[in-house]
Amino acid sequence: MVGVVVVSKFITHENANEFSGMVDYMDREEAITNNNISLSIKGVELNIIERKLLSVINSTGSTDINTLVKDENLKNMICFEQKLFNKKEKLTRYDSNYIFKKFFNKNGEFLIENIEKSFSKTRKNVDTNELKKEKTRINTRLKKLESLNYVAKNEDNNYILNEKAKEEMKNFSGFEFTIYDSNKILKLVRDNKYLKSIQTKLSNDLDIGTKEGKYNYDYINKRINNNIKFGYIEEKNGKLEITEKGLVAEDKIINPHRKFIIEEIKDLELKSDEFKREKEIVDEKYSVINKLEYSGMIDYMDRKKAKSNNSKEDIGLFTDNKDLLDLTEKNKLKNLFNKCQNNGGIMWHDVISFDNKFLEKHGIYDSKNKVLDNTKLKEVVRDSANEMLKKEKLNESAIWCADIHYNTDNIHVHVSTVELNPSKTRGKRKPKSILAMKSKIVNGITNNNEQYKKINDIIRKDIIENKKKVKSLDNIKLKKLFLEIHSKLPDDRKQWTYNYNTIKHVRPLIDKMTDIYIEKYHKKDFLKLKEELKKEEVNLKEAYGEGKNNSYKQYYDTKMKDLKTRMGNTILKEIKEYDYNLNGRKIKKNFSKAERKIFVKNSIVAVCLKKIDRIMDNSYEHSKNQRDYEKSQNEIAKNEIERN
The missing domain is CATH 1.20.5 (Single alpha-helices involved in coiled-coils or other helix-helix interfaces)
Structure with a gap:
């Protein structure tokens, strides 16, 4: 799960008719989809199945397995690629219980005449053409089984069973739910709820006075009884119902590639959950934006079909200081967007996509009733949008508007920003600005301020403040390092700061002092700190995703570096005081x-x-x-x- 994904674009005045068109675009009735599929995910090349799967996901707008398995092209491709199943490449129940048991004798020798006997046993008149086709089918399969070493030919050029076949036949003993049960037995149960009515139907449909009719009647009843016995059908007072086990078994038969598709989707998600989310956003076909006025984005953002929500709160366009714009305010905003375009400015557009489970975990979304805490989400978006303005140093004339959309699998927010008096000629923003924007969103949703305070208190109050009370010269191990560091520091005391480049040669000694001090005086605090940092690492991984650089790990490393820096400067301050007492007072005594x-x-x-x-x-x-x-x-x- 990736809690928050941010996709950012920008449009220049040369590439659009009017900026106000963006407003109309955002308020259009339906989102436009795009069937173009990327051939790779973050540098990982997709195979033909993955590309087709993404194509279906894109065209249907869903990763729901029930939707995907209906796609015949996908099903045929998977079967063609033989990635899911290939029963012809191994022994099957058909081989074991039909070919081997009916047409081989006790000595394991094939008897071709048994094919004709089997036909005559179940049919009044043997159809020569049907018998010929059956012989061809069985001989074709026997050739395949010979290549797989299940059968071999003896001196008389007759097929005999191998030990391998006899051993594997044990796996097919007993009853197995098959396509026959799915297509015939379960259909009978659906069409006729009572066992009596099934018997009546079978009697009417089958000529039970004939060998074939009687055989089929007995066989179907045997299959019904086995389905009841093994829990695929349930009988209550003569009424038959398909059980959950039966429905699952039927689904496996009808959609044999379902399991494979699920695995492929999981594989794609492992490659990048963010890719799908970004794809979902990009598939709104931003190329259309280039043909619109800037203000068209406002209408696009404000379209009704994107904003269906059970919340009692009003939903619609909002800004930094207004929760819901009316029609007059919306038109004013469109005019301001057009003013930006006429002045040669740039329009930035960000889409913030949320994982619904992430929102629910932090109490912002109720999936059962499909209700979102709009007030909280707007507050978070405001903080993030203003943070972006600050990081990009956009001037005081910059304005933005936003809207919350519900028309895709993930709740998402569109944010459009312009400068009325343009100061920027370059549309691309610094990655740090987007990351800062995302951080504001994550912190606002997870309410991490308390967690951050807890971590900072351990570092600053529990560990650093107490170091000021502990004299390094009172501890033998610390004293030795303390004096060694003092002897190696440069003469200029202004350079006695932990991150100063001229003292990097003593930094390892300072870090060693930090380690000894923590081990001696704050072992429990340090363990608690690591525990809290690991917790936060999990939260950040959930919020940001793993990504190429595993940025969620940076917080842990940053805080550990912060601890060493603060401890280092505390130690150096102590050394400064020691140096002053040692050298400063001597100088005073020698003064005239x-x-x-x-x-x-x-x-x-x-x-x-x-x-x-x-x-x-x-x-x-x-x-x-x-x-x-x-x-x-x-x-x-x-x-x-x-x-x-």
């Missing part, structure tokens, strides 16, 4: 009276400068906050004017 006055004066100046810096910082922050507040007030006023 005049030098001491200068030192004190400089120290006072340094303190004053620090205070001034703090005052300036506070003043700047206050000024910045004031500007932000005024800006938000202006935006509110602007929105009021637009509404009126």
